[in-house]
Amino acid sequence: MIDVIDQQLLAALMDDSRCSLKTLAGITGLSSPSVGERLRRLEERGVLKGYTVEVDPKHFGYLLQAIVRIRPLPGQLQEVERQIQAIPEFTECDKVTGDDCFIARLHVRTMDQLDTLLDRLNGYAETNTAIVKKTPVKRRLPPLAGG
Structure with missing residues (x-):
């Protein structure tokens, strides 16, 4: 299940896949280690499949x-x-x-x-x-x- 915090993380990463853990922590109100753990779980579940850049x-x-x-x-x-x-x-x-x-x-x-x-x-x-x-x-x- 995706909760509001996961939605915030995914939205921020869709906007900028290079967001630091510190930036993501500021967005969500969590600590950097907590954000890192959430991202790891999203990756393990296959929700977050990768990080990318956009090239023109x-x-x-x-x-x-x-x-x-x-x-x-x-x-x-x-x-x-x-x-x-x-x-x-x-x-x-x-x-x-x-x-x-x-x-x-x-x-x-x-x-x-x-x-x-x-x-x-x-x-x-x-x-x-x-x-x-x-x-x-x-x-x-x-x-x-x-x-």
């Missing part, structure tokens, strides 16, 4: 981001999944229900690069691409409290 792909020349819906041709599902995994510019991919089996996020430097990468899927799938203009909601947790 634009600093590496990836100026365009696209969402690609991918519909494998008959019998090509596994090959499409292998192709997606083999293209490092695909930074996220979900296997979904519906007509499109995959929805993926792709980062590219140019429109020509986008075309080249999507061409690698041509013999295996149909694609539908949308260029991301803005991300009004960044990745976040759903509400943690029971509703």
Whole structure:
């Protein structure tokens, strides 16, 4: 069970995964050792799976981001999944229900690069691409409290 203190810890870490134990203790009103123990328990239970950083792909020349819906041709599902995994510019991919089996996020430097990468899927799938203009909601947790 997740209590209010755990929710505070998780929210703070989602905001800044480099928060110190001292900072987290100040947020929760607990001692640093108590915070450390709570984090250890959250890790052991699999609630807290890791700590990460957010890197802006634009600093590496990836100026365009696209969402690609991918519909494998008959019998090509596994090959499409292998192709997606083999293209490092695909930074996220979900296997979904519906007509499109995959929805993926792709980062590219140019429109020509986008075309080249999507061409690698041509013999295996149909694609539908949308260029991301803005991300009004960044990745976040759903509400943690029971509703």
